[in-house]
Amino acid sequence: MFHQGKAIKNTMQQGLGLSFNFNLLLTLALSIINVLTMNALAKKLLIKPNSRWLLQNAPAGYQDSLSPLPDNASLVFNTEGEFNGIQLFVTNTTELTSELKVITPLLKDDTVFWIIYPKKSSSIQTGLEMMGSWDAPALYGLRPVASAAVNEVWTALRFRPVEAVKVSEGRNEAVRNNEYGDYIDVDNKIVTLPDYIKETLEQHPATLDYFQSLAYSHKKEYVLWILTAKQEKTRQDRLTKMVEMLQNKKKNPSDK
Known part of the structure; x- marks a missing residue:
C-alpha cells in the first residue's frame, strides 16, 4: 500500500512537472508569435507596447495599416491627454505651420514625433519634400533625425528637439x-x-x-x-x- 501511494505521488509530481513545462513552452511560443506577427509599419514608426499615440489628420482607414498593434498600445484621434508618440499628417507648408501650433505644446523630449507628408510620386499636390526646407519645425527647435516610408502615398520624417540630439x-x-x-x-x-x-x-x-x-x-x-x-x-x-x-x-x- 505504501509503495502504491508513493507511485501515485511520483506520477502526480511528474504530471505537475509536465504541466509546468507545457505552460512555460506555451508562454514562450506566444511571445515568439507576437514578435513574428508584429506589424512592420508599427515597428518602423517605433510604436511600443503600452504606448498611447495621437493620429492627427490621418486618412480614412490608415489605422488599419498599423494592425496588429503591440500589446496595450492605443491610437487616439483627439489631442486630449498625453502621448508617447504623435503622427501628424499634412499636405503642404500652410497645413504644417497651422498644425504645429496645436501639436508642439503636446511634445516632450521623449515623444516620438513623425510628420507624414505625400510622396512626390503621389497624386497629392505638396510643396514638402525630405531634402527641402523644414523651417516651420525649426521655429520650435525641432530638427529631422530619421525617415520612414509609410506606403505608396505617404512618407514620414521624424523630428526631435535640437537639444535632445x-x-x-x-x-x-x-x-x-x-x-x-x-x-x-x-x-x-x-x-x-x-x-x-x-x-x-x-x-x-x-x-x-x-x-x-x-x-x-x-x-x-x-x-x-x-x-x-x-x-x-x-x-x-x-x-x-x-x-x-x-x-x-x-x-x-x-x-x-
Missing part, C-alpha cells in the same frame, strides 16, 4: 539607444541605408555597388555623416558629396 550620438553606446539604431546595428555590424540615401544611390548603380562593398565601419561613417547634419541644406550637400566621393572610390567621408 547629443554630440556623442554617433558612438556605439549612443547608437544602440537613439534613432540611428534604426539604420546601424552596432552589435551585428550591419548598416541599412535610410530610404532617401538608398533612392539617391540607386540612381547610380555602380556607386551603390561600391558602397555595399565597403567595410562596416566605412558604411557607418558615411551614413552617420548624412544623418547628423544639423540643417537640411547641409544634409543635401553631404548627400551630393557622398555620391561624388563614392564615385571617386573614397572609403569614408574623411578621405581626402
